[in-house]
Amino acid sequence: MSSEKNLADTKRSRVRHLIVFMLFVLTAINYADRATLSIAGPQAAKELGLDAVAMGYVFSAFGWSYVIGQLPGGWLLDRFGSKPVYIASLLLWSFFTMLQGSVGIIAAGYAITTLFVLRFMVGLSESPSFPANSRIVSAWFPTKERGTASAIFNSAQYFATVIFAPLMGWITHEFGWRYVFYVMGVLGILVALVWAKILHSPKDHPSINAAELAYIEEGGGLVSMDQKQAAKADNGPQWGFIKQLLKSRMLMGVYIGQYCITTLTYFFITWFPVYLVQGRGMTILKAGFVASLPALCGFTGGVLGGVISDLLLRKSGSLSLARKVPIVVGMLMSMSMIACNYINVDWIVVSVMALAFFGKGVGALGWAVVSDTSPKEIGGLSAGLFNTFGNTAGITTPIVIGYLVQGTGNFDAALVFVAANALGAIGCYLLVVGEIKRFVLQRNTPSLGGLQK
DSSP states (O other): OOHHHHHHHOOOOOHHHHHHHHHHHHHHHHHHHHHHHHHHHHHHHEEEEEEHHHHHHHHHHHHHHHHHHHHHHHHHHHHHOHHHHHHHHHHHHHHHHGGGGGGSSSSSSHHHHHHHHHHHHHHHHHHTTHHHHHHHHHHHHOHHHHHHHHHHHHHHHHHHHHHHHHHHHHHHHHHHHHHHHHHHHHHHHHHHHHHHHOOGGGOTTTTHHHHHHHHHHHOOOOOOTTTTGGGSSSOOOOOOHHHHHTOOOOHHHHHHHHHHHHHHHHHIIHHHHHIIIIIIOHHHHHHHHHHHHHHHEEEHHHHHHHHHHHHHHHHHHHHHHHHHHHHHHHHHHHHGOOOGOOOOOHHHHHHHHHHHHHHHHOOOOHHHHHHHHHGGHHHHHHHHHHHHHHHTTTHHHHHHHHHHHHHSSSSSSHHHHHHHHHHHHIIIIIIISSSOOEEEEOOOOOOTTTOOO
16 A cells, blocks of 8 residues: 555656657658658759649559558567567658769659659658557557647647748758758668667666556556567457458448548648749749648647647547647638638748648547557557558559649649549548447457447
């Protein structure tokens, strides 16, 4: 009794805050590396002779491999743990990012193919990163803090634009588009070395105290997720489990909703800077700085969405209400981008896009939902399946927008397409998902009928 009292009186360490800060940094670099081509793209396209459709396919190269790698990446995380897989992922994608800078010295015909292949390899290397983020948050944070923690690392996608879009625009303007890839590749390799020193599972971290560990575990944190015994083959993920996940109406609603939300993400990180240059007549340097303003609003909305969600959870006790309200409200705000089709004043266009970015940030709670719903035995595989659905948008969005821009000569139809996906996300969460709760796997059952819905 006295030992429990002493533990309760002990001031908790705050190691989990350092962990989520590092997830934020890593995710910012992750998205900056995805967006390198969107900043360097106009100059690279001119040099390599790429039209809008070709650019769409090159943009999509990342999405193809990123989707292909999700389930294998999730399995690797469950089999070997978050730390070794995440560090290897970061080193590899940084290396392939750096290599893209060499494309500028290759003859144009081969350059297009080489650029596609290298973008493909960046996507394949990055594929375990977000499932790893989800596993780490599930391990390091109690349920009542997961919305904020997930929103913090997810909001880094906007912060990446705030910080790196002006930097990459300046580098492109001053030194040429190839140096964007060199700088970002080296930066990723350096951060990987830091991450290797910091990342451990909660029970293995040298800086955590018993009070924080107990707080996390008692609050629903899966603190033993990466213990060695969890990686044994007989406890590893089974492909039959995927069928169970796909038969859950709740999870399918979450997965399809994430596809719709990620369509907005890929518009912002691929075509949005091009929209500012080609659709609004801005210079590359100006577009880099202007793109950072709506992204700053997206970052603010991303953090705020998580805080609001966790506040709603504490006040209402309803996980479903806490997650769905910010998603629906945020997607409604994102649909405002259609108004840009009827506006000719640049500063008003930027303001409307800032509102759309803000709304997208507020509504981007999919990773909190997947942390809440994934079976504890296959957290990585479940998150990988979720991200497979979501990042299929990385394939379709650049290509569809490329054809729409090529066919119409402007971005009007493209903005309608993106806004329609925001509406689709609302429909998924209001009409399909139902109650949000952790999915329980059924083991050793001869039939998959009667599974949890």
